[in-house]
Amino acid sequence: MAVKRRKKKGGSPMPAQSAGLLRFFEEETEGIKMRPELLVAFTVGLIIVAVIIQLQAVGVLHF
Numbered sequence: 001m002a003v004k005r006r007k008k009k010g011g012s013p014m015p016a017q018s019a020g021l022l023r024f025f026e027e028e029t030e031g032i033k034m035r036p037e038l039l040v041a042f043t044v045g046l047i048i049v050a051v052i053i054q055l056q057a058v059g060v061l062h063f
Contacts, residue, residue: 055061
């Protein structure tokens with residue numbers, strides 16, 4: 001079920017919103033927190049492993 005959150009009082013007024021898109025990036029989401037550098041390194045590593053496996057399957061690399 002959705003949890004209702006109370007709006008903060010006493011803040012400055014929000015600028016005009018277009019279908020709530022401005023507020024979307026202000027909300028804190030739950031989940032795994034990763035640094036962008038680590039995510040890019042993991043992705044590049046995964047691509048390299050996939051290419052090596054593909055080259056081995058084709059017969060270019062022999063292990």
